[in-house]
Amino acid sequence: MAKGILDYELMAMRLTNKEYENMTADKLKSTIQQIYLEETGSLLDADIKIFHSSDTEDSLINQTGYNGTAIYIDDGNQEEMYVISQGTTNGPDWSFNAKGPLAGESIDQPQATDLFVEQAKNKLGVDEDAKVISWGHSLGHHNNAEAYLGYGTFDEVYGMNGAQVNAYQLFDMNIDFQKAVIEKFKVRNDADLRQRVSADELEVFTKEFFKDESKNIHQIISSDDPLNGLTPFVPGMVELGQIEVVDTNPDVSGIKELAKDIPPEVIKDVQDLALIYAKADNAGGTKEVAKQLFGVNMDYLKDVNSFGSFLSWYTFNQGEFDETVKALNKSVPPLLDKVRVVLDNKDLIFGRLQETGYISLKEKDTMIEELELIESHLSTIEDGLNANSSLSGVQFLQDISTVAFGGSLVWIKSSLTSSIECMKESGFFESLNKIVASHSIPELLAAMSKGNKSYFGTDMVYTATNGDPIKVNISAALRMYRETLPILEEKETKIRNFEKAVKEELDDSYKDEKRKVQDEIDRMESSPGSYRDLLAKHGHLPAFNKEMKTIKVHEVFYPLENNDFDEEIHELKKSVESGKLYIEKYRKAIEDLFDEEDNVSRLFDFSRRF
Amino acid sequence: MSNGKESLSPSEMDPKDLPDVPAFQDELTRDYLESTESVREGYYTLVSATNTFTLDFPEDMVVDETSMAGNEGNSESLIFYYDDNDADVMDQFIINYYSSIPNIEYSRDLMNRRAGEELDFKKVPSENENQHLEIAEMDSDDSTSYIAAIVRNEKKQEIQVFTSIICREDIENNQCDSLKEEEKEKVSDVLKSIQFNNDKGK
Amino acid sequence: MGQKRTFQATEQLIPNKDYSDKKKALKTPIDGIRENDERFFSYVSKIIISEDQKGKIIDAMKKETTSRMNHDEGLCEDVTRKINKAVNTFNEQVAEMKKQRISVTYEDHNME
Numbered sequence: 001m002a003k004g005i006l007d008y009e010l011m012a013m014r015l016t017n018k019e020y021e022n023m024t025a026d027k028l029k030s031t032i033q034q035i036y037l038e039e040t041g042s043l044l045d046a047d048i049k050i051f052h053s054s055d056t057e058d059s060l061i062n063q064t065g066y067n068g069t070a071i072y073i074d075d076g077n078q079e080e081m082y083v084i085s086q087g088t089t090n091g092p093d094w095s096f097n098a099k100g101p102l103a104g105e106s107i108d109q110p111q112a113t114d115l116f117v118e119q120a121k122n123k124l125g126v127d128e129d130a131k132v133i134s135w136g137h138s139l140g141h142h143n144n145a146e147a148y149l150g151y152g153t154f155d156e157v158y159g160m161n162g163a164q165v166n167a168y169q170l171f172d173m174n175i176d177f178q179k180a181v182i183e184k185f186k187v188r189n190d191a192d193l194r195q196r197v198s199a200d201e202l203e204v205f206t207k208e209f210f211k212d213e214s215k216n217i218h219q220i221i222s223s224d225d226p227l228n229g230l231t232p233f234v235p236g237m238v239e240l241g242q243i244e245v246v247d248t249n250p251d252v253s254g255i256k257e258l259a260k261d262i263p264p265e266v267i268k269d270v271q272d273l274a275l276i277y278a279k280a281d282n283a284g285g286t287k288e289v290a291k292q293l294f295g296v297n298m299d300y301l302k303d304v305n306s307f308g309s310f311l312s313w314y315t316f317n318q319g320e321f322d323e324t325v326k327a328l329n330k331s332v333p334p335l336l337d338k339v340r341v342v343l344d345n346k347d348l349i350f351g352r353l354q355e356t357g358y359i360s361l362k363e364k365d366t367m368i369e370e371l372e373l374i375e376s377h378l379s380t381i382e383d384g385l386n387a388n389s390s391l392s393g394v395q396f397l398q399d400i401s402t403v404a405f406g407g408s409l410v411w412i413k414s415s416l417t418s419s420i421e422c423m424k425e426s427g428f429f430e431s432l433n434k435i436v437a438s439h440s441i442p443e444l445l446a447a448m449s450k451g452n453k454s455y456f457g458t459d460m461v462y463t464a465t466n467g468d469p470i471k472v473n474i475s476a477a478l479r480m481y482r483e484t485l486p487i488l489e490e491k492e493t494k495i496r497n498f499e500k501a502v503k504e505e506l507d508d509s510y511k512d513e514k515r516k517v518q519d520e521i522d523r524m525e526s527s528p529g530s531y532r533d534l535l536a537k538h539g540h541l542p543a544f545n546k547e548m549k550t551i552k553v554h555e556v557f558y559p560l561e562n563n564d565f566d567e568e569i570h571e572l573k574k575s576v577e578s579g580k581l582y583i584e585k586y587r588k589a590i591e592d593l594f595d596e597e598d599n600v601s602r603l604f605d606f607s608r609r610f
Numbered sequence: 611m612s613n614g615k616e617s618l619s620p621s622e623m624d625p626k627d628l629p630d631v632p633a634f635q636d637e638l639t640r641d642y643l644e645s646t647e648s649v650r651e652g653y654y655t656l657v658s659a660t661n662t663f664t665l666d667f668p669e670d671m672v673v674d675e676t677s678m679a680g681n682e683g684n685s686e687s688l689i690f691y692y693d694d695n696d697a698d699v700m701d702q703f704i705i706n707y708y709s710s711i712p713n714i715e716y717s718r719d720l721m722n723r724r725a726g727e728e729l730d731f732k733k734v735p736s737e738n739e740n741q742h743l744e745i746a747e748m749d750s751d752d753s754t755s756y757i758a759a760i761v762r763n764e765k766k767q768e769i770q771v772f773t774s775i776i777c778r779e780d781i782e783n784n785q786c787d788s789l790k791e792e793e794k795e796k797v798s799d800v801l802k803s804i805q806f807n808n809d810k811g812k
Numbered sequence: 813m814g815q816k817r818t819f820q821a822t823e824q825l826i827p828n829k830d831y832s833d834k835k836k837a838l839k840t841p842i843d844g845i846r847e848n849d850e851r852f853f854s855y856v857s858k859i860i861i862s863e864d865q866k867g868k869i870i871d872a873m874k875k876e877t878t879s880r881m882n883h884d885e886g887l888c889e890d891v892t893r894k895i896n897k898a899v900n901t902f903n904e905q906v907a908e909m910k911k912q913r914i915s916v917t918y919e920d921h922n923m924e
Contacts, residue, residue, distance in 0.1 A: 059710050059711070059712055060684060060685065060708050060709060060710050060711060063682065063684040063685075063709055063710065064680065064684055064685060108680035108684065108685035108708070111685065111706070111708065114720060115711070115712075115716070118716055118719075119712070150724065151720060151723050151724060152723045168676070172676075172687070172689065172704050173724060174724060174726075175724050175725045175726060175748075175756065175772055176725070176726035178774070179754065182754065182774070182776065186779060188691075188695070188700035188702065188774075188776045189674070189689075189691040189692075189700060189702040189774075190674045190676060190689055190691070190702065191674060191675075191691070191695075192695060
């Protein structure tokens, strides 16, 4: 395989993560230049053009929510286009990612990916022979790899903690593959394939069929990535390509260990519950959770604080009661089912989380305790709902389950919130964030240190080789060196603006006012007749028999005071000059932390040349 | 059929009152069908999940469970085939609807890439106003034939179709050929019946 | 013929006006400078990964950075304070100058 211009794993990882920031084309260009410089130590001497998916007009791309950037690079020897597909619009949120490809049927995103590549080629004037390389994280990789295998969109695919391709989808997308599957398994349609061929067999065949293409797929995956951990549980999901597995969180035993022996349907229920919770929590904090979870208009329950008030609400607000019952009928049973599945497997799920180091014993106990509480109340509500549907109004009121039902409704309103707060306070959800973090590119990067170079976020970090092992964010240092100079220039402009403002707003304006007064004096002195009202005003009455003769103004003008900002302006200008020196001094200080062979000095020099 | 409840859609009706054919007896397929009144002998109107197009649906076919509407109704995949797995010939329609595809050249190229061969699309006169239909027959082997089609309108809405026609394994080549020819006619009729719903939302 | 009489008075020649909006016009560039300074230091603050890292060179740079930050901040504060004072003075001085002593001479045609 020919080496690409940006064909460095770490560049791909850093730029793919940076792409989530939706930078302007110019900013992205300089980011590419800087990352290239940091990774290779040399300047990228190439023509770079950028096309972002939001720049396309009228097409499926925007409508499907596809988000990506095409980067065209021509270094004189070769032309290439890199396409970064974003995982999801809301960033590296694994739970939503997990839902798409795992449920696995929609192909509009791979289609949008292909269409975007086509439009980018046109817009950027990319040669037909130019290599098109895709980078993608999470769902972005899934879309890229499916577009590659289904449509031949790319020449190469590089994925990071990617969601894998789905063989059943590829069967519908790639007719060549479809023919081969039909031939091999003697199936004649989708249902046939699902029913008569085991997913394992199909997966093996898929790997074999795409053997050549697999050479062009490269993946790096964290052994702690939750998405990757779920791949084996989804029928038809196939890991294709050359895969490098990295342990990014050595404190825990890895996601496969965590999920081992837990039945897939249980994992799915846990995942669903987490999703439901995440969605409700996103909507506006714990208070909103109840509303979101149950679809109940909490305003109706405003005055329901006791069984007595429940009965009066039931009696006098039948409409609200019916609406509430309807909402609960819809929301409670499926939620309860999931909570029960999780509780039935509580030792397995929470026990395993604890054993593998993700959560503490206390977190485990709190979670089980609160979930059991939730389960008992939801059960009561379910019983009440069943009673309500089978009993007449009067019977319902007399039935014993109604008392409990009312009690549990009151509980939904008040105590569910505190139950969820308890779970939150236990730290459980934060602990689970450790799992989520393992899906991120920065955690992959953090595991990629080499010599005295390592990563922090998407930045490169050098550990000092001269003296104390101080960690220096070299990316930030270069950005400082490169981007603070324009800030100082801006500051100079603003100082000039201030000087101008002082002149206009104070000095000139004072002169203006003075002139206006002088003009008025002139008018008074030259035409006293027009100022007869002065007579009355100053008590010389009656005025009708008096004739104005002269007016003399004894004017006194003082020079404006407190308008001298010279000293301050001088100080401000001085701070710009010393700022420039300070930048150089900082550069020197950093250089001194390193040996000459670290070439830090050259990085600084080059950083101002793009 | 007359059960006195003309206004009910098939999915709201008692299955006992529905025509005794796979299209109506299959719960998922029933949801797609507009009414129990046939458009022509053996065909009923199917309304897509995004309500963006209709077609004449053969009564002995069923919709695959993976069919779905995409993000905000901007795309849809619709897959259907004969319910009888042992039918002499099996047709499977894989239909993809997209709300906006910039130009047809792109679509042809995409279809070529999916097919793995140059498709020779031929324009087919469309009875539906402002609609363009083109069909290509793919290279076939003894037991299998493929038909590709693109339906498109001026609003750049587009439908891409791949249809496979596959004889049962034990069927002789000669017989298979004539069976496939027959099926091609049927497939072509279904493709011609595809119509964009310009009053989307009604 | 009437009799000429003269009187003196303090007269408001031009109506008064409030010039306080000049504060905004003058402060805008200073706020911009402050924003520039903040941006400048945000670049610097990310260089050394963790606060508790120690070393002679680092300590020296940290010290210099802090003193620069304080100096720049103090400067902007001083200027802002001075702007308030300058505009207040401007207001007062302009108000003062609009009032002047005048002598008015008139002829009284009163028939006695």
